[in-house]
Amino acid sequence: MTSTGPVSCTPTSETRRNTQPKARLPGQHDPEPGPLVPDAASLALRRVHRAASDLRRGTPVLLRCGRENPGSALLVAAAETVGARGLAELAALGAAPALLLLAPSRAAAVLHRPIPTATAAGTEEAPVALTLPPALLDPARLRSLADPVAEQLLPEAPELAAPPPLAFAALVLAKLGRLLPALVAVPVPEARVAEAAPLGIFTLPAADILAYPATAATTLTRVAEARVPLEDAPEARIVAFRAADGGIEHLAILVGDPEGLSAAGGAPLTRVHSECFTGDLLGSLRCDCGPQLRGAIARMAQDGAGVLLYLAQEGRGIGLVNKLRAYTLQDQGLDTLDANRALGYGADERGFLVAATMLRQLGIPRIRLLTNNPDKVAGLAACGIEVVGREPHRFAANGINDHYLETKATRFGHLLR
Ligand SMILES: Nc1nc2c(ncn2[C@@H]2O[C@H](COP(=O)(O)OP(=O)(O)OP(=O)(O)O)[C@@H](O)[C@H]2O)c(=O)[nH]1
Ligand SMILES: [Zn+2]
DSSP states (O other): OOOOOOOOSSOTTSOSSOOSOOOOOTTOOOOSSOSOOOOHHHHHHHHHHHHHHHHHHTOOEEEEOOTTSTTOEEEEEETTTOOHHHHHHHHHHOSSOOEEEEOHHHHHHHHTSOOOOOEETTTEEOOEEEEOOGGGOSHHHHHHHHOGGGOOOOSSOOEEEOOOTTHHHHHHHHHHTTOOSEEEEEEOOGGGGGGTGGGTOEEEEHHHHHHHHHHHHHTOEEEEEEEOOOSSOSSEEEEEEEOTTOOOOEEEEEESOHHHHHHTTOOOEEEEEEOOIIIIITOOSSSSHHHHHHHHHHHHHHHTOEEEEEESOHHHHTOHHHHHHHHHHHHTTOOHHHHHHHTTOOSOOOOSHHHHHHHHHHTOOEEEEEOSOHHHHHHHHHTTOEEEEEEOOOOOOOSSSHHHHHHHHHTSOOOOO
């Protein structure tokens, strides 16, 4: 069995050095309306959202260093979305030849050889930088370098270069934008940093990006709640949680009264379910998500109470578009783990802090977890949730998802019973 990496409370793309000021506590509301001075954590979230949106539109953004590396500035654009204008802006401000920043797994495929991996921010693989010859500074060719699905034979091969400071934060930003983790980058000399704003280029500290997942998780608040009788569980309620980043809401589906059970010292049946548009909504046969979702709710109804956290972490945190790309690679012979790696993503990009924060806010600190995934048990425990037991949650293979289920057992360490 190959390990998919150490389990931690927080997503893999998160720094262990949270340099951000303290966020509002979960459940704590905005102070009385007064002078419009948002707290520092909300401002940091806003900056990251703005930067990720710019990358998604093909606009470059400028990353600045904090105290460790004063003077460093890196202008980056997503290889997947950058157009001629973005490339011209990079050329206008950049001090050196443009680089392509990639995860080592994608760089190895581009260079047709293994890349020795170093680590950044504790346990993460450090990005690899390749020097881009002028012939490759072209939107279509950059897309082909970023995306194994769109790969073409290229006129000139890039060469390995030293990764610039801030390369790691840049790749994390691309992942937060659910883009392929591949960026065109140029270091910008301090004397030229002031030229970015008049071009409409947004600037943010790299520390904001690294702190983002934890800040977003700890600013979750309950925003709506309603009774929604379900086919398999007539006594059900949905509670919606929103983070200060304004991103997609996470949902808790409460069957019966798990809060009351917890208040009496019990440990309700709990399922931490990552959203799967294809499996949950369309009944895709590629995975086991649909049966797991419906099966968990039915089991909670039988048990009398339970809570299902429906988390906006599509595709194990890589997003729907990248999951579809991963499916194309799986049709070409890769398994679900290697397909993620080929795209430059980790095998599993999810963190457990969101789930733990929701459970705490619901007043459910002790649970019996419905899962086959030992990382979920360890991850929730690392976030302070007491997992008093694990209940297996397996469904028979359907003739199409057999290899997927087998990979989860052999390569992700999923338990068979
Ligand atoms: N990247 C990727 N994601 C997938 C694939 N198949 C399913 N998923 C996603 O995997 C997630 C489902 O995982 P879960 O059911 O939460 O959890 P698990 O890790 O399988 O563990 P269990 O609790 O045992 O089910 C959903 O977000 C799906 O969209 C795939 O081939 N590639
Ligand atoms: Zn699925």
